[in-house]
Amino acid sequence: MIVAGGSDGLLRFWDTSNGRLLWTLQAHSSYVIGVHYEGSELVTCSRAGDVARCALPKPAEVIGLAATKADGGPALRREN
Numbered sequence: 001m002i003v004a005g006g007s008d009g010l011l012r013f014w015d016t017s018n019g020r021l022l023w024t025l026q027a028h029s030s031y032v033i034g035v036h037y038e039g040s041e042l043v044t045c046s047r048a049g050d051v052a053r054c055a056l057p058k059p060a061e062v063i064g065l066a067a068t069k070a071d072g073g074p075a076l077r078r079e080n
Helices: 059-065
Strands: 001-006 012-013 023-027 034-038 041-046 051-055 066-068 075-076
Touching: 001 034, 012 034
Parallel strands: none
Antiparallel strands: 001 012, 012 023, 034 041, 041 051, 066 075
């Protein structure tokens, strides 16, 4: 899994095995300028100077839940 920050304040989580966007997370209201893994947490900072920290699920759990919607966008579903 790769995490990328954008100019819209979103974090985008990508599946490296197929390039599929798994999910997005609104982390900041301005540009994300830093992304750092710290154990099982992700620490980000914005152009405005805000710092955010969030706990991450295991990549295999998220990738296992990802499915493709009819329009090709990411969707999440619960596996039984």
